[in-house]
Structure formats: C-alpha cells, structure tokens
Amino acid sequence: MNEEQALRRRINAVKFASWELHLFLDTHPNNCDAARKLEEYRRQLAALTKEFEEKFGPIGETTANTSRWAWISDPWPWEKEAN
Amino acid sequence: MFMYEKRLQYPVHIENPNPKLAKIIISQYGGPHGEIGASLRYLSQRYSMPYPELRAILTDIGTEELAHLEMVGTIVYQLTRNLTPEQIQEAGFDTYFVDHTTGVYPVAASGMPFNAATFAVTGDTIADLNEDLSAEQKARMTYDNILRFADDPDVRDPIKFLREREIVHYQRFGEGLRILTDKLDSKNFYAFNPSFDKP
Numbered sequence: 001m002n003e004e005q006a007l008r009r010r011i012n013a014v015k016f017a018s019w020e021l022h023l024f025l026d027t028h029p030n031n032c033d034a035a036r037k038l039e040e041y042r043r044q045l046a047a048l049t050k051e052f053e054e055k056f057g058p059i060g061e062t063t064a065n066t067s068r069w070a071w072i073s074d075p076w077p078w079e080k081e082a083n
Numbered sequence: 084m085f086m087y088e089k090r091l092q093y094p095v096h097i098e099n100p101n102p103k104l105a106k107i108i109i110s111q112y113g114g115p116h117g118e119i120g121a122s123l124r125y126l127s128q129r130y131s132m133p134y135p136e137l138r139a140i141l142t143d144i145g146t147e148e149l150a151h152l153e154m155v156g157t158i159v160y161q162l163t164r165n166l167t168p169e170q171i172q173e174a175g176f177d178t179y180f181v182d183h184t185t186g187v188y189p190v191a192a193s194g195m196p197f198n199a200a201t202f203a204v205t206g207d208t209i210a211d212l213n214e215d216l217s218a219e220q221k222a223r224m225t226y227d228n229i230l231r232f233a234d235d236p237d238v239r240d241p242i243k244f245l246r247e248r249e250i251v252h253y254q255r256f257g258e259g260l261r262i263l264t265d266k267l268d269s270k271n272f273y274a275f276n277p278s279f280d281k282p
Contacts, residue, residue, distance in 0.1 A: 005094075022143065059089050060089070077089060077157065078157040083095050
C-alpha cells in the first residue's frame, strides 16, 4: 500500500466513526457523550484531510487546501489503485 | 443539495476479475433490494415525515445508500476488467455483456432492469417506517446470499461492510419507529396517519 492509499484509508476510518456518531445523534439528539466524541473525530478529520489534499489533490470540490486543477486527475475512487 | 467526495466509503481493491460473481453482485446495484432503490425510497419518503428525528434519519441514511451504490458499482467494475470473450462466455456473463459490454447498468441478477415498483412511498409514517425496517433486512439477506457464493476475500470484505451497515440502519429505523409511537396519541394508537390526518 502506498502513502496515498494509506492516508486515504485513515481518512475513511475517521470519517466512518464521525458518520456513525452523526447517525446515532439523529435518533439520540440529547446524547452529550456522542456529540463530544463527534467533535473529537471532526478535529482529527480536518487535520488528516488537509494533509491528504495538500499532497494528493482534492477530496471535496470546495477545498481550500489544494489546487482545484487536480480534481480531474486519476485515480478516481472506483479504481483499484485508489484503494 | 448533494456534493461529491472523491473517495469510497470503504475501500474496494479486487485483484482477480470474476464475471460470474459480478453477475450476482449487480443485483445490489439495480435489483429489488438494491442500493439505488434504498436511496430513492428514503430520500422520497422524508418529505412526509412529521418529526425532526425522522426527517434527519431518512435524509442521512438515504445519502449513505448512494455511497453504497458507488461501492457496489465499483465491485462490479473491478470484477469485470480485462476479460476475454472466452472468460465472458464461460462465466455466463455474455447475456449481460451483449447489451452493456462491461458498463455498469442498474439491473437485477435475473436481468430485470431497476424498477421503482420495488419500493413504496405511502405518505403514511407508520407504513413507511415499517417498510424501511423490512428493506434493511431484505438487503442484509441479499448480502448474506452473495456471501454464500463469494470466496474471494477481496470481495467478501467490502460485502461484509455493506451487510453490517444494513444492521446499523435497521437499528436507527427501529429507534425512529419508537420515537414516532411515543409521540402518537395513546387514544388513537395506530389509527391515524400523523403526517396527514389531524385528529
């Protein structure tokens, strides 16, 4: 696994944890523990995303971390090489 | 609105093509219990949902289903790369190939193209939420059946992730149904539609 794949997997893992908490909070809107954990993961995610986008190009279309010109560059997510 | 993130929700990295497996896994792309039906069901049902928790959970799960659609499409795509006509025929993939080559088209394993008749939007909160619970179990069952035929760990891993998500969504919809029933008038329990009738 190259550095790009490894960093993308780290982002996937942290993003997954935040998404789980986000869904949980839909039906448990008063759960402060889950909200605190979500904040923690979001901080981690912002740092990881910045690192990834500076090195390998944008994940989101509105990013300020990198040049938008890399948006069209390979690999797209469905390619084996991206994962 | 929706914005794209240039990554999969969970990685798909399949070394060995296997058109026979692609032929059954495509059912979760466009089949009766597949991800496009799931997404359209939830994103369409949310307009008539009466409570904030329910509007949120349908929006969020409906959105996650689009990420699952992308994962299933990716699995089919990676399983059908670099095939010879002989491999295609041997795997029985020729009946799909003749119309779609190796493009990814929303279709059931049986050959039936995606059909919105596979899901319901009733505008009735109780009916819709019970349909959603059932839909998550039907999708879980389909992934279980796919796992009976898939022996490649590169394929089993993302399929097991998708199967697990059905179970989590079932849990969240169950909580949604509980939130709804807690809010219904106990004198009219199950007797009226809280998104339309005003008793």
